[in-house]
Amino acid sequence: xxxxxxxxxxxxxxxxxxxxxxxxxxxxxxxxxxxxxxxxxxxxxxxxxxxxxxxxxxxxxxxxxxxxxxxxxxxxxxxxxxxxxxxxxxxxxxxxxxxxxxxxxxxxxxxxxxxxxxxxxxxxxxxxxxxxxxxxxxxxxxxxxxxxxxxxxxxxxxxxxxxxxxxxxxxxxxxxxxxxxxxxxxxxxxxxxxxxxxxxxxxxxxxxxxxxxxxxxxxxxxxxxxxxxxxxxxxxxxxxxxxxxxxxxxxxxxxxxxxxxxxxxxxxxxxxxxxxxxxxxxxxxxxxxxxxxxxxxxxxxxxxxxxxxxxxxxxxxx
Amino acid sequence: xxxxxxxxxxxxxxxxxxxxxxxxxxxxxxxxxxxxxxxxxxxxxxxxxxxxxxxxxxxxxxxxxxxxxxxxxxxxxxxxxxxxxxxxxxxxxxxxxxxxxxxxxxxxxxxxxxxxxxxxxxxxxxxxxxxxxxxxxxxxxxxxxxxxxxxxxxxxxxxxxxxxxxxxxxxxxxxxxxxxxxxxxxxxxxxxxxxxxxxxxxxxxxxxxxxxxxxxxxxxxxxxxxxxxxxxxxxxxxxxxxxxxxxxxxxxxxxxxxxxxxxxxxxxxxxxxxxxxxxxxxxxxxxxxxxxxxxxxxxxxxxxxxxxxxxxxxxxxxxxxxxxxxxxxxxxxxxxxxxxxxxxxxxxxxxxxxxxxxxxxxxxxxxxxxxxxxxxxxxxxxxxxxxxxxxxxxxxxxxxxxxxxxxxxxxxxxxxxxxxxxxxxxxxxxxxxxxxxxxxxxxxxxxxxxxxxxxxxxxxxxxxxxxxxxxxxxxxxxxxxxxxxxxxxxxxxxxxxxxxxxxxxxxxxxxxxxxxxxxxxxxxxxxxxxxxxxxxxxxxxxxxxxxxxxxxxxxxxxxxxxxxxxxxxxxxxxxxxxxxxxxxxxxxxxxxxxxxxxxxxxxxxxxxxxxxxxxxxxxxxxxxxxxxxxxxxxxxxxxxxxxxxxxxxxxxxxxxxxxxxxxxxxxxxxxx
Numbered sequence: 001x002x003x004x005x006x007x008x009x010x011x012x013x014x015x016x017x018x019x020x021x022x023x024x025x026x027x028x029x030x031x032x033x034x035x036x037x038x039x040x041x042x043x044x045x046x047x048x049x050x051x052x053x054x055x056x057x058x059x060x061x062x063x064x065x066x067x068x069x070x071x072x073x074x075x076x077x078x079x080x081x082x083x084x085x086x087x088x089x090x091x092x093x094x095x096x097x098x099x100x101x102x103x104x105x106x107x108x109x110x111x112x113x114x115x116x117x118x119x120x121x122x123x124x125x126x127x128x129x130x131x132x133x134x135x136x137x138x139x140x141x142x143x144x145x146x147x148x149x150x151x152x153x154x155x156x157x158x159x160x161x162x163x164x165x166x167x168x169x170x171x172x173x174x175x176x177x178x179x180x181x182x183x184x185x186x187x188x189x190x191x192x193x194x195x196x197x198x199x200x201x202x203x204x205x206x207x208x209x210x211x212x213x214x215x216x217x218x219x220x221x222x223x224x225x226x227x228x229x230x231x232x233x234x235x236x237x238x239x240x241x242x243x244x245x246x247x248x249x250x251x252x253x254x255x256x257x258x259x260x261x262x263x264x265x266x267x268x269x270x271x272x273x274x275x276x277x278x279x280x281x282x283x284x285x286x287x288x289x290x291x292x293x294x295x296x297x298x299x300x301x302x303x304x305x306x307x308x309x310x311x312x313x314x315x316x317x318x
Numbered sequence: 319x320x321x322x323x324x325x326x327x328x329x330x331x332x333x334x335x336x337x338x339x340x341x342x343x344x345x346x347x348x349x350x351x352x353x354x355x356x357x358x359x360x361x362x363x364x365x366x367x368x369x370x371x372x373x374x375x376x377x378x379x380x381x382x383x384x385x386x387x388x389x390x391x392x393x394x395x396x397x398x399x400x401x402x403x404x405x406x407x408x409x410x411x412x413x414x415x416x417x418x419x420x421x422x423x424x425x426x427x428x429x430x431x432x433x434x435x436x437x438x439x440x441x442x443x444x445x446x447x448x449x450x451x452x453x454x455x456x457x458x459x460x461x462x463x464x465x466x467x468x469x470x471x472x473x474x475x476x477x478x479x480x481x482x483x484x485x486x487x488x489x490x491x492x493x494x495x496x497x498x499x500x501x502x503x504x505x506x507x508x509x510x511x512x513x514x515x516x517x518x519x520x521x522x523x524x525x526x527x528x529x530x531x532x533x534x535x536x537x538x539x540x541x542x543x544x545x546x547x548x549x550x551x552x553x554x555x556x557x558x559x560x561x562x563x564x565x566x567x568x569x570x571x572x573x574x575x576x577x578x579x580x581x582x583x584x585x586x587x588x589x590x591x592x593x594x595x596x597x598x599x600x601x602x603x604x605x606x607x608x609x610x611x612x613x614x615x616x617x618x619x620x621x622x623x624x625x626x627x628x629x630x631x632x633x634x635x636x637x638x639x640x641x642x643x644x645x646x647x648x649x650x651x652x653x654x655x656x657x658x659x660x661x662x663x664x665x666x667x668x669x670x671x672x673x674x675x676x677x678x679x680x681x682x683x684x685x686x687x688x689x690x691x692x693x694x695x696x697x698x699x700x701x702x703x704x705x706x707x708x709x710x711x712x713x714x715x716x717x718x719x720x721x722x723x724x725x726x727x728x729x730x731x732x733x734x735x736x737x738x739x740x741x742x743x744x745x746x747x748x749x750x751x752x753x754x755x756x757x758x759x760x761x762x763x764x765x766x767x768x769x770x771x772x773x774x775x776x777x778x779x780x781x782x783x784x785x786x787x788x789x790x791x792x793x794x795x796x797x798x799x800x801x802x803x804x805x806x807x808x809x810x811x812x813x814x815x816x817x818x819x820x821x822x823x824x825x826x827x828x829x830x831x832x833x834x835x836x837x838x839x840x841x842x843x844x845x846x847x848x849x850x851x852x853x854x855x856x857x858x859x860x861x862x863x864x865x866x867x868x869x870x871x872x873x874x875x876x877x878x879x880x881x882x883x884x885x886x887x888x889x890x891x892x893x894x895x896x897x898x899x900x901x902x903x904x905x906x907x908x909x910x911x912x913x914x915x916x917x918x919x920x921x922x923x924x925x926x927x928x929x930x931x932x933x934x935x936x937x938x939x940x941x942x943x944x945x946x947x948x949x950x951x952x953x954x955x956x957x958x959x960x961x962x963x964x965x966x967x968x969x970x971x972x973x974x975x976x977x978x979x980x981x982x983x984x985x986x987x988x989x990x
Binding site: 036037039040043046061063064065066067068069071072075097101102103105147148149150155156157177178179180181182185186188189190192193194195208209210211212281282283 | 507661
């Protein structure tokens with residue numbers, strides 16, 4: 001055994017040396033997308049790919065692993081080899097909710113985060129011919145007629161659901177009846193058809209039928225470039241900020257130089273003006289956040305969401 | 319609108335666009351015909367390619383792929399009883415019997431002409447009535463869609479009037495299977511049988527590949543024939559079919575196309591429901607319903623014209639409101655938005671040239687489909703002149719890789735295998751795989767919309783009942799559903815009357831292409847007992863996993879489990895009771911040895927894909943199964959050489975098609 005030690009040491013040194021000397025990436029990088037090809041996440045990643053090819057010597061190989069609202073693909077990323085050659089897109093708050101509520105075999109701590117690329121805020125929308133012109137008017141009406149107004153959400157256990165829980169906590173008198181829809185298309189149709197009176201929808205989705213909708217407020221810290229005339233909820237005195245974020249991540253435990261390299265490349269992409277222009281054209285509200293800021297945001301959201309789920313009695317003790 | 323017509327028509331005679339239409343159609347038909355590659359996938363795969371084109375050409379090509387794929391699904395439905403896309407389930411009901419009678423060409427031509435007709439009708443509605451129809455489609459909310467799905471489900475009763483008990487049970491089993499995975503109303507995982515991967519649920523397409531393709535392989539191998547079916551094409555059949563459709567099927571075609579357009583407009587329902595409802599209606603209103611299911615041209619025409627009419631329908635809300643009427647329309651919407659085109663009623667003015675070019679191109683595509691489809695379907699009919707074992711082996715390989723390709727999920731390969739066995743067993747004990755598939759397709763929609771009804775009822779005075787029965791559409795659908803449930807009685811009566819008439823006029827010749835009205839023989843008592851046992855086993859397997867479910871997500875599976883258990887018990891008792899009496903019953907010879915061999919090989923193959931990788935295990939599988947199934951006349955040496963050549967050629971073909979052309983990754987293991 002003793003005789004082996006120097007051999008091992010040499011091997012280790014050699015390994016480290018090659019690791020340092022050969023610049024990552026030296027082979028194509030697998031990009032796991034947890035949703036179907038052609039979906040919103042895919043479109044965003046495809047735009048990134050264009051600029052990744054500009055800044056990195058190796059291409060991406062797209063691997064689609066859709067299913068169970070992203071759980072299947074996210075698990076794939078969490079369990080991938082920690083060599084930096086498999087990375088993927090994650091959505092927040094999806095990964096937090098799936099960890100708490102859906103027996104997912106990963107937690108927000110299973111990943112090494114690269115950065116955030118999209119912040120798609122929720123907004124409150126009604127039909128163009130609706131009598132409501134402000135969110136306050138809705139809250140007042142709901143307080144006088146509890147449960148009469150129907151709000152359409154994509155869900156359950158989604159960003160919309162979280163925002164709705166937050167609404168219930170902060171505006172306890174304004175009681176709405178919530179109806180869950182499978183996706184944004186169904187939800188938009190329900191609002192247009194009058195099945196629900198308002199929806200909580202994302203910018204990216206309400207823009208599809210924007211001719212027919214009136215967006216009352218955006219649940220963001222600042223106004224959105226896609227709807228510059230729409231005030232934030234905070235501007236109107238309702239303290240709700242809620243959104244869906246797209247981030248990129250690798251399985252936890254990458255070598256520091258590899259993850260830092262990834263972070264550096266992504267940062268350069270996100271600062272490229274052509275990239276930002278392409279994102280805007282595709283209706284993707286981009287917002288860059290570096291890994292540290294993103295991690296603290298996710299931790300903060302985890303605590304908030306845990307509190308909301310406990311309050312609703314949804315979080316079962318394990 | 320008028321100012322856009324001429325530039326739009328000029329766009330259509332642009333050689334590039336004509337080439338794109340032809341390529342799109344050809345590619346679409348092939349993708350559609352291959353079980354596992356669906357229309358959605360075909361269109362989604364080509365979206366990135368459109369970014370290199372201008373938006374109009376890109377959209378024209380996507381539209382051509384869409385039309386081609388929906389039609390293409392009929393070819394495999396007719397030739398090997400495997401719907402190429404979920405929209406063609408109903409095509410198998412009459413298309414496959416036609417093939418078995420050696421009249422595959424009649425079925426293929428019928429599907430081609432009906433598809434083109436349906437596509438054109440759908441496009442006419444899109445062109446003329448888009449705005450008003452889109453508004454109407456929005457009236458369909460949760461309750462309306464719930465009743466519509468139930469109406470679709472009531473097809474089971476019409477499909478199997480003399481075997482209704484087992485039909486209903488099969489449908490219930492399908493519905494129960496669809497509850498596996500994350501439940502749509504609370505988001506919690508259920509019925510995962512302790513397998514993490516099952517959290518994604520049983521996907522519809524792999525399940526159907528199993529129920530139809532894989533089980534069909536077992537069935538065909540079990541028949542111990544040399545070829546799938548005799549194929550006796552007759553010259554002039556294309557014209558005969560055309561004449562028959564024009565003279566006898568006007569009403570069926572028109573009705574089915576209108577149903578297709580209507581269902582296509584609804585955001586929740588697509589081609590799979592439209593074709594089934596149209597088939598159902600064609601049979602219901604027919605004077606001789608007993609001809610259906612035995613190779614009736616009207617049946618194929620109804621199903622195929624409806625699913626192509628869905629295309630025009632699904633584009634109506636997509637273009638005018640930004641709400642896709644089908645999964646494919648959703649992908650096209652994504653492509654449209656990526657090109658910076660904003661959907662909305664304004665699209666006909668703001669992007670008028672694009673909108674009208676696209677709509678007119680759909681007319682052109684449907685007309686071009688006739689010659690393109692004619693050539694392709696004659697090529698595909700060659701399949702019938704290949705040796706059965708060869709076809710069977712190839713179907714298994716395609717079924718596995720096709721199922722895998724949808725979600726890149728190894729689980730889906732096991733879904734194919736398990737549902738293949740279930741489908742085969744079900745067929746042997748006269749449970750109905752068509753009804754089962756219907757349940758799997760409609761289950762999620764029924765449960766989701768039922769959940770919406772419960773949600774909505776909290777805001778209504780009259781509670782759930784008010785929500786479910788409010789408004790004209792709901793009442794109409796409920797009445798239609800009730801009438802539909804009474805139909806089996808009408809059909810049985812019509813059958814009896816026709817049989818009497820037939821006996822009276824036995825001597826007069828019939829010129830319509832009908833088949834003999836087979837006298838219905840009671841099933842073997844063992845089949846009943848086995849069917850009952852299967853039902854009880856399934857009810858038990860699900861029943862043990864109720865823990866922790868609540869609300870709609872518990873009620874729905876509980877009701878289904880109870881129905882299945884009760885039905886299972888009934889058939890066990892009925893079977894045992896029948897045993898006492900000595901009844902005449904149907905007999906079927908099955909080459910059990912071959913069935914066992916191909917099942918075992920399929921099992922080992924699925925394991926091999928996980929550990930060895932796709933191509934290496936495919937070659938191994940083909941060689942081994944060829945040796946196992948070889949005829950005694952040829953020696954081992956000769957067979958293995960042949961098998962190796964076949965394996966190599968086939969793997970190469972898959973490698974070119976899947977890995978290179980379609981960019982679909984194949985599973986890798988230790989090897990390749």
